[in-house]
Amino acid sequence: MAGSRDSKAAEGSKEAEGSVVQQADLLCEAALTGERRALARLLTAVENRTPLAEAALRRLYPRAGHAQLIGVTGPPGAGKSTLVAALIAELRRAGRPVAVVAVDPSSPITGGAVLGDRVRMQAYAADADVFIRSMASRGHAGGLSSATSAAAAVFDAVGFDVVLIETVGTGQSEVEVAAAADTTIVVEAPEMGDEIQAIKAGLLEVADIVVVNKGDRPGAHRTAGQLHAMLADAPRDARPGRPAPKHPDVLVTTAATGEGVAELLAAIDRHRSAARGSDGESARLKRAEAQVWAVLVDRLHARVRALEGDEAELAALPDGGWAAAPAPAPAAGALLRSVAAHEIDPYTAADAILDRLVGDASGSGSARVR
Amino acid sequence: MTDRPLKVLIAKPGLDGHDRGAKVLARGLRDEGFEVVYTGLRQTPEMIVTAALQEDVDVVGLSILSGAHMTLLPRICSLMRERGMDDVLVAAGGIIPDDDVPALKEAGVAAVFGPGTTIAQVADFLRANARARD
Numbered sequence: 326m327a328g329s330r331d332s333k334a335a336e337g338s339k340e341a342e343g344s345v346v347q348q349a350d351l352l353c354e355a356a357l358t359g360e361r362r363a364l365a366r367l368l369t370a371v372e373n374r375t376p377l378a379e380a381a382l383r384r385l386y387p388r389a390g391h392a393q394l395i396g397v398t399g400p401p402g403a404g405k406s407t408l409v410a411a412l413i414a415e416l417r418r419a420g421r422p423v424a425v426v427a428v429d430p431s432s433p434i435t436g437g438a439v440l441g442d443r444v445r446m447q448a449y450a451a452d453a454d455v456f457i458r459s460m461a462s463r464g465h466a467g468g469l470s471s472a473t474s475a476a477a478a479v480f481d482a483v484g485f486d487v488v489l490i491e492t493v494g495t496g497q498s499e500v501e502v503a504a505a506a507d508t509t510i511v512v513e514a515p516e517m518g519d520e521i522q523a524i525k526a527g528l529l530e531v532a533d534i535v536v537v538n539k540g541d542r543p544g545a546h547r548t549a550g551q552l553h554a555m556l557a558d559a560p561r562d563a564r565p566g567r568p569a570p571k572h573p574d575v576l577v578t579t580a581a582t583g584e585g586v587a588e589l590l591a592a593i594d595r596h597r598s599a600a601r602g603s604d605g606e607s608a609r610l611k612r613a614e615a616q617v618w619a620v621l622v623d624r625l626h627a628r629v630r631a632l633e634g635d636e637a638e639l640a641a642l643p644d645g646g647w648a649a650a651p652a653p654a655p656a657a658g659a660l661l662r663s664v665a666a667h668e669i670d671p672y673t674a675a676d677a678i679l680d681r682l683v684g685d686a687s688g689s690g691s692a693r694v695r
Numbered sequence: 696m697t698d699r700p701l702k703v704l705i706a707k708p709g710l711d712g713h714d715r716g717a718k719v720l721a722r723g724l725r726d727e728g729f730e731v732v733y734t735g736l737r738q739t740p741e742m743i744v745t746a747a748l749q750e751d752v753d754v755v756g757l758s759i760l761s762g763a764h765m766t767l768l769p770r771i772c773s774l775m776r777e778r779g780m781d782d783v784l785v786a787a788g789g790i791i792p793d794d795d796v797p798a799l800k801e802a803g804v805a806a807v808f809g810p811g812t813t814i815a816q817v818a819d820f821l822r823a824n825a826r827a828r829d
Contacts, residue, residue, distance in 0.1 A: 362779060365751035373699050436700055437725035443746065444735035450742040456749055461700070461730045 342376070349380035356483050357388075361456065367479055368458055372472045374623075382475055385482035392424075392481035392488050393597055396506030398468060398528065401494025403514040404538035406445035408580040408589075409489050413449050415583075415590045416487055422454040424480035427491040428470050431461040438462075442491055456485065468492035468499030474616055477505065495528060503531035504615040507608065508596045510534045510589075511573075513552070515545040523555035532556070532573040533596050540577040540585060549577050628682055632657035657681075700730045701825050703754040706743040707736050708771065711761035716788065720756065723814030729821070740767060744774040747783060753825040756817075757804075759789040765798065772803030782826045788812065 352370075355363030370378035395412070397405050409425060416423045427442035440459035449455040458476065465471045469492055477488045492502050503509045511532035523529060535556060537549040553575040560570065574592050578585035600608060660674045705721045707714050714736055721731045732750050734743065747755050755775070757768060768787055775783060787799065788808040796807050806820055 362748055362751075365749055369751045431700075431730075432725060432728075435726055435728040437728045438700070438730045439721050439725045440730060440732045440750075443732055443750075447734050447738065447742055447746070450734075450745045451739075457746075458749055459732050 345376045346380045349377045349384065352377070353381050353384050356479075359483075361453075364456065364479070364483055365458075368476050371475045371479060372460060372470070374472060378475070382478065385479055388483075389478040389481035392477075392485055393508075393593075394477055394481070394488050394490060394506045395593060396490045396492065396502035396509040397512060398492040398495050398499070398502045398509065399512030399536075400496065400514070400517065403494075403512045403517070404580045405491050405494075405512050406442040408510075408512055408536065408538055408578060408586070409442070409491050410446045410448065411578070411580040411583050411586040412489060412590060413446060413455055415586050417449070417452065417455065421486040422484065423449075423456075423487045423489065424477075424485040425455075425457040425489045425491065426460060426473055426476050426480070427457065428460050428462055428468070428473060428493050430493045431463045433464070436463075456480070462493055466499070467501030468495045469501050469505060471619065474505045474612070474619075497525060497527040500528060500531045501615075504612050507600060507605070508533045508593050510536055510593070512536045512538050513548065514539050515542045515548045517548065520551050520555050523552050529556060529573075530571065533571060533600075534589070534592050535573045535575045536589060537575065537577045538580050540579040541582070545577050549575050625682070629657065629678055632678060632681065700728055701754065701821060702730045702732065702750065702752045703756055703821065704732045704734065704743070704747045704750060704752040705756045705758065706734045706738050706746070707758050708738050708740060708743055708767040709759060709761045709763045710737060711759065712736055713760050714758070716760075717756075717758040720758070720788065720814065720817065724818060724821075727814065727818040729818070740770040740774055743771055744778060744780070747775070748778055748780060752783060754784045754786065754821050757785070757787045757789075759787065759791070762790070764789070764791050765795055768799055768804055769802035776803070784821065784825045786817070786821070788817075 349370075352363045352367050356367050367378070367381055370381065397409055397412075399405055406427065409427070413423050413425070425446065427440070427446075429438055429440045429442060431438045438461035440461060443457055443459055446457050449457070460470045460473065460476065462468075462470045469490070473490060477490060480488045490502060490506055492499065509531055511528055511534075513535065515537060529535065529552075535552055537545050537552065539545060557572050557575060559572060574596075576585060576589055576592060578589055580586065657678060660669070660677055663669045664671055664674045703724055705717050705724075707717055717733070721733045724731050732746070732752065734746050738746075743755065743757070755771070757771065759767065764787065768785075772785055775781070775785070785804050786806045786808065787804050791799070791807050791809065799807060805824060808817055808820075
């Protein structure tokens with residue numbers, strides 16, 4: 326991670342930095358010419374958020390922006406992976422190259438993960454125009470991993486026409502995928518809930534298309550009818566200054582047999598054309614905001630950790646480690662101890678750290694109560 | 696750069712339909728802190744090697760009970776070499792006679808784990824022998 330606090334790595338010099346950029350260039354070059362191993366390596370770097378990944382993304386980002394990003398989310402066992410496999414089949418029939426990022430949860434206890442989405446998609450393992458990558462969420466909440474959008478951008482840049490983003494099995498409120506994808510599909514299973522479930526806030530609100538999968542099971546069409554009644558028939562008019570509610574299509578599929586999947590793809594493409602207008606523009610801005618914000622938070626974390634770092638080491642530097650400091654301030658460690666001892670409050674401590682990093686935090690426009 | 700989890704592909708080459716062992720191992724390695732990609736049953740060598748390449752795994756673990764190991768495992772190892780994946784550790788488990796082990800090692804299988812192997816033994820071996828990368 327650039328901006329990392331590891332001062333040894335930092336003084337480790339421009340030389341190493343240069344070679345990282347060169348390595349990234351080589352990998353990008355190879356990946357852009359269709360070398361799959363290079364692409365896989367790039368994705369690993371992106372997932373591990375290495376300096377190489379940052380160098381590569383700086384180079385690849387301008388090439389991205391052409392792929393259709395389709396998010397697939399919904400509760401565990403609803404059939405997301407099987408539906409993704411069915412969409413791959415449909416897209417390949419149309420000759421379109423497809424990439425998949427499939428996220429499964431990491432253990433909060435051991436950090437390990439079982440990434441099992443691929444099992445449903447292995448029929449396409451031998452197709453050179455299909456690339457499937459599993460990712461563990463690695464502690465990131467929201468249904469994706471923190472590297473998912475960057476991975477999608479890499480696939481986009483190297484020429485995949487469609488990127489399918491499959492989230493972890495979600496509950497009601499993991500809505501992050503809506504910012505990562507052009508079109509968000511929420512997959513439900515029959516009999517998962519009644520009309521009350523359908524009017525609750527959260528996941529269903531971000532759906533561009535709702536799919537009731539396992540359409541061959543009893544109750545599938547009744548479930549679809551209830552969802553349709555509550556979602557599609559919501560008021561059409563946005564009040565001034567308020568976001569308009571979405572009116573998702575509600576479709577029934579049987580992913581295991583492919584039934585209804587052609588209609589789903591048609592609905593996805595319809596949504597995409599409709600979203601090219603102003604709605605799409607605001608979605609793209611939202612995505613850009615989420616991306617920039619994520620990097621900003623990362624950078625801020627890294628720099629704050631640097632402040633929290635070894636105070637003795639900082640003090641040993643010629644300027645006491647505070648060269649950029651506008652005024653003398655207590656070291657971050659001392660601040661934390663003061664907060665722990667309830668001598669100062671967390672707001673004062675956070676403002677002191679922000680002051681240290683970016684100058685006067687009160688200049689940010691947020692009023693501070695002193 | 697960090698101590699990121701090792702990534703392991705667990706695959707069942709060939710035609711035997713018994714994957715309880717592979718699933719138990721996948722879950723056990725999860726508990727040991729590995730990221731485990733499971734590909735399911737009846738995989739061809741090509742499917743396994745392509746999955747390993749796309750997933751950029753550190754280890755390929757092959758579970759085989761059918762008796763076809765002398766055909767399938769060397770084929771997988773040679774496909775991996777063809778695709779420049781020499782640095783990926785290959786380990787096998789299942790029912791494999793001791794007499795076949797030297798030839799499999801010759802072909803590129805780093806270790807063969809038979810019945811009675813504990814998850815901890817497998818995990819320790821993988822940690823000690825998988826490639827170190829950033």
